Amino acid sequence: MQQIKILMVEVEMAKRILILGGDGFCGWPTALRLSGQGFEVAIIDNLSRRNIDNELCCESLTPIQSIRTRLQTWAEISGKEIPFSHLDIARQPEQLLASIKTWQPEAIVHFAEQRAAPYSMKSAWHKRYTVDNNVSGTNNLLAAIVESGLDIHLVHLGTMGVYGYGRVDGASIPEGYLPVKIETEMGWQETDILHPADPGSVYHTTKTIDQLLFYFYNKNDNLRITDLHQGVVWGTQTPETAQHPALINRFDYDGDYGTVLNRFLMQAAIGHPLTVYGSGGQTRAFIHIRDTVRCIQLAVEHPPAADARVEIFNQVTETWTIAELAEKVARISGAEIRRYQNPRKEAAQNKLVVDRDKFMSLGLNPTTLDQGLLGEVVEIAQRYKERCVIERILPSSRWTKAQQLDSDGQAVENPNHSRSKNVAG
Amino acid sequence: MQQIKILMVEVEMAKRILILGGDGFCGWPTALRLSGQGFEVAIIDNLSRRNIDNELCCESLTPIQSIRTRLQTWAEISGKEIPFSHLDIARQPEQLLASIKTWQPEAIVHFAEQRAAPYSMKSAWHKRYTVDNNVSGTNNLLAAIVESGLDIHLVHLGTMGVYGYGRVDGASIPEGYLPVKIETEMGWQETDILHPADPGSVYHTTKTIDQLLFYFYNKNDNLRITDLHQGVVWGTQTPETAQHPALINRFDYDGDYGTVLNRFLMQAAIGHPLTVYGSGGQTRAFIHIRDTVRCIQLAVEHPPAADARVEIFNQVTETWTIAELAEKVARISGAEIRRYQNPRKEAAQNKLVVDRDKFMSLGLNPTTLDQGLLGEVVEIAQRYKERCVIERILPSSRWTKAQQLDSDGQAVENPNHSRSKNVAG
Numbered sequence: 001m002q003q004i005k006i007l008m009v010e011v012e013m014a015k016r017i018l019i020l021g022g023d024g025f026c027g028w029p030t031a032l033r034l035s036g037q038g039f040e041v042a043i044i045d046n047l048s049r050r051n052i053d054n055e056l057c058c059e060s061l062t063p064i065q066s067i068r069t070r071l072q073t074w075a076e077i078s079g080k081e082i083p084f085s086h087l088d089i090a091r092q093p094e095q096l097l098a099s100i101k102t103w104q105p106e107a108i109v110h111f112a113e114q115r116a117a118p119y120s121m122k123s124a125w126h127k128r129y130t131v132d133n134n135v136s137g138t139n140n141l142l143a144a145i146v147e148s149g150l151d152i153h154l155v156h157l158g159t160m161g162v163y164g165y166g167r168v169d170g171a172s173i174p175e176g177y178l179p180v181k182i183e184t185e186m187g188w189q190e191t192d193i194l195h196p197a198d199p200g201s202v203y204h205t206t207k208t209i210d211q212l213l214f215y216f217y218n219k220n221d222n223l224r225i226t227d228l229h230q231g232v233v234w235g236t237q238t239p240e241t242a243q244h245p246a247l248i249n250r251f252d253y254d255g256d257y258g259t260v261l262n263r264f265l266m267q268a269a270i271g272h273p274l275t276v277y278g279s280g281g282q283t284r285a286f287i288h289i290r291d292t293v294r295c296i297q298l299a300v301e302h303p304p305a306a307d308a309r310v311e312i313f314n315q316v317t318e319t320w321t322i323a324e325l326a327e328k329v330a331r332i333s334g335a336e337i338r339r340y341q342n343p344r345k346e347a348a349q350n351k352l353v354v355d356r357d358k359f360m361s362l363g364l365n366p367t368t369l370d371q372g373l374l375g376e377v378v379e380i381a382q383r384y385k386e387r388c389v390i391e392r393i394l395p396s397s398r399w400t401k402a403q404q405l406d407s408d409g410q411a412v413e414n415p416n417h418s419r420s421k422n423v424a425g
Numbered sequence: 426m427q428q429i430k431i432l433m434v435e436v437e438m439a440k441r442i443l444i445l446g447g448d449g450f451c452g453w454p455t456a457l458r459l460s461g462q463g464f465e466v467a468i469i470d471n472l473s474r475r476n477i478d479n480e481l482c483c484e485s486l487t488p489i490q491s492i493r494t495r496l497q498t499w500a501e502i503s504g505k506e507i508p509f510s511h512l513d514i515a516r517q518p519e520q521l522l523a524s525i526k527t528w529q530p531e532a533i534v535h536f537a538e539q540r541a542a543p544y545s546m547k548s549a550w551h552k553r554y555t556v557d558n559n560v561s562g563t564n565n566l567l568a569a570i571v572e573s574g575l576d577i578h579l580v581h582l583g584t585m586g587v588y589g590y591g592r593v594d595g596a597s598i599p600e601g602y603l604p605v606k607i608e609t610e611m612g613w614q615e616t617d618i619l620h621p622a623d624p625g626s627v628y629h630t631t632k633t634i635d636q637l638l639f640y641f642y643n644k645n646d647n648l649r650i651t652d653l654h655q656g657v658v659w660g661t662q663t664p665e666t667a668q669h670p671a672l673i674n675r676f677d678y679d680g681d682y683g684t685v686l687n688r689f690l691m692q693a694a695i696g697h698p699l700t701v702y703g704s705g706g707q708t709r710a711f712i713h714i715r716d717t718v719r720c721i722q723l724a725v726e727h728p729p730a731a732d733a734r735v736e737i738f739n740q741v742t743e744t745w746t747i748a749e750l751a752e753k754v755a756r757i758s759g760a761e762i763r764r765y766q767n768p769r770k771e772a773a774q775n776k777l778v779v780d781r782d783k784f785m786s787l788g789l790n791p792t793t794l795d796q797g798l799l800g801e802v803v804e805i806a807q808r809y810k811e812r813c814v815i816e817r818i819l820p821s822s823r824w825t826k827a828q829q830l831d832s833d834g835q836a837v838e839n840p841n842h843s844r845s846k847n848v849a850g
Contacts, residue, residue: 124571127568212624
């Protein structure tokens with residue numbers, strides 16, 4: 001009896017996980033985390049993020065090794081093999097299905113989407129690429145899970161941006177579902193609905209589209225799905241990626257892929273003014289990459305019931321205005337703050353209160369900005385600043401044809417655009 | 426002065442319209458209607474509907490001429506040329522942009538989507554095709570309109586299916602936007618939101634996705650967009666298509682593309698029992714194809730203001746249960762009614778009350794089923810019944826792997842499907 005019990009525990013530990021986009025900024029540390037925690041992990045990635053580095057002429061500040069070297073290093077350090085398949089889930093759906101049937105994962109973690117809002121707005125081509133890649137990829141995956149006949153828990157990385165930042169009423173953003181009252185024959189009745197979508201870029205729009213695909217496949221095929229609406233990620237290393245230089249995670253600081261805090265840290269390190277777009281009154285939600293990978297593990301370990309609706313978590317740990325962020329970085333580094341006309345089309349300022357009880361109740365103990373910021377400055381931004389391509393720091397994408405960017409990266413009115421007068425600055 | 430006035434009237438009359446999907450069931454009669462009413466019309470179509478006829482081994486009951494013959498005939502009868510471009514908007518976005526720049530349309534009417542729910546559910550391939558075709562096509566179009574810099578009014582054919590049929594509270598479905606109360610710091614406040622989406626198939630999901638794309642491009646780029654949520658279309662001919670046999674419109678009666686009423690009419694004509702799926706208590710909204718083309722013209726003639734949100738009309742004229750429809754057809758034809766287990770996953774019965782004031786207030790005077798049904802039986806179903814392929818009448822698509830179809834087209838439980846127990850019949 002004793003022996004049988006141990007065997008069952010081992011079978012349960014060796015849960016098979018397939019990570020789509022496992023070479024990327026969130027995917028790579030998640031793969032190592034889960035592998036290190038005893039899951040059997042396999043990665044699928046089309047290496048598109050490396051190709052976009054080529055397109056944008058800007059690499060990660062931290063030196064990234066080839067996926068082959070990364071995986072060999074991890075195998076040497078941990079004794080754990082992570083199989084890798086170079087595969088495009090948006091364009092090779094049959095191979096995706098074959099991989100699922102072969103690997104028979106209990107869970108699939110889906111990061112395989114183009115994830116930069118500015119990149120998605122660069123041109124008509126970039127809008128099309130983002131929609132084709134993200135929407136077809138997600139739909140191909142859902143259709144493949146159904147086709148496989150396997151009971152697979154899909155964990156997807158969404159974004160806080162699905163909710164929009166337009167609410168000025170001070171109410172908290174719930175975790176996915178909004179209680180509303182609707183008028184019926186019997187008067188106003190309370191119900192709850194998927195939170196109305198208010199995306200701010202083509203990239204964010206694809207994540208709101210994912211929600212509709214999840215809604216349908218969950219309703220029609222009873223797929224188990226968890227959607228994680230993540231805030232802006234900051235930080236670079238996790239305990240696993242810090243174990244060897246060849247395992248280091250990405251640090252993007254450019255105007256397209258660099259999230260706001262990483263841009264500020266880089267700017268401070270090289271003595272460039274901190275580029276605050278507009279008033280700086282935009283409030284955003286943040287999470288450290290260490291907490292991202294913990295949240296993913298918690299989500300994988302807590303699948304929704306077979307007949308449950310799509311589970312939605314807000315994957316954020318704190319909220320700050322952009323101006324507050326800039327001040328924090330300036331305090332540590334002595335950097336100057338400079339305001340730029342906003343190349344994005346967004347509210348000049350907003351309140352943001354976010355429900356985040358679910359991960360807290362599952363035991364998440366977050367790393368706060370005030371704890372971790374100095375370490376990032378010293379260990380990443382200062383250490384690798386020689387690798388920085390200065391001209392890539394400024395914005396190079398604009399949201400509408402009513403704007404153009406001058407040589408200093410400042411967004412200015414486009415005098416040739418006919419609809420300019422209708423477009424808010 | 427008199428001369429100048431006449432010239433201005435003529436310029437206004439010759440509004441240029443680009444019709445995407447102008448060879449299809451709704452697109453073709455719309456093209457002729459608008460051409461006949463004095464608009465300058467051009468058609469883009471990839472002829473995919475004709476190719477799907479080949480795939481399904483089933484043609485329109487009415488004999489359809491080549492697009493070349495159709496257009497030549499129309500030119501001879503009306504004296505009006507309709508330029509045609511064989512182009513796939515989902516796969517040839519650069520050519521789409523070039524066509525828009527060349528034609529400089531004031532309005533684009535967008536029918537270029539795979540439009541059959543059962544076809545979208547046939548297999549993983551069909552799910553992927555429907556999403557890739559419909560979502561990429563719509564996004565390509567929106568990105569091209571922005572890129573063109575032209576002030577173009579986009580009129581899109583949506584579906585009543587975006588709302589779902591799940592409401593049992595007897596409240597009327599509004600035209601696109603639902604008044605709700607949301608809890609704020611100051612208590613429950615009334616606002617209105619895009620009606621929550623509840624699609625019933627992958628096809629319907631793509632139309633809910635279109636809504637999100639419209640929402641974003643309208644917000645970001647001030648595009649003028651009208652979305653028409655149409656009910657089930659019945660009928661075949663319009664005054665324009667009836668002018669010559671080579672102009673005749675499609676009549677689809679098969680289990681995939683045939684809408685319910687056309688299937689019943691065909692079944693009655695050949696002495697097949699009327700195939701009612703499930704209880705027949707499902708209520709649906711209907712509109713005659715003659716009213717479809719009138720509605721499109723009204724929408725084209727009433728563009729939203731440049732800074733208005735997306736305009737949404739419900740394009741329906743009456744509602745009936747499927748059982749009521751079958752009884753109407755049985756009364757006229759003497760056909761027997763037979764109930765089939767439902768191959769679709771949908772509520773066994775539902776109420777459906779639909780707001781439809783907007784088109785009525787613009788002057789729509791609808792053709793009702795009770796007025797038009799007998800004509801359809803005699804002029805189309807009876808007249809062309811020799812062309813019917815009987816084995817294509819029964820359903821050949823099932824919504825979930827929990828079901829399979831037997832040789833008689835009856836949906837039965839799939840004993841080999843592991844998730845069967847969780848899936849409602």
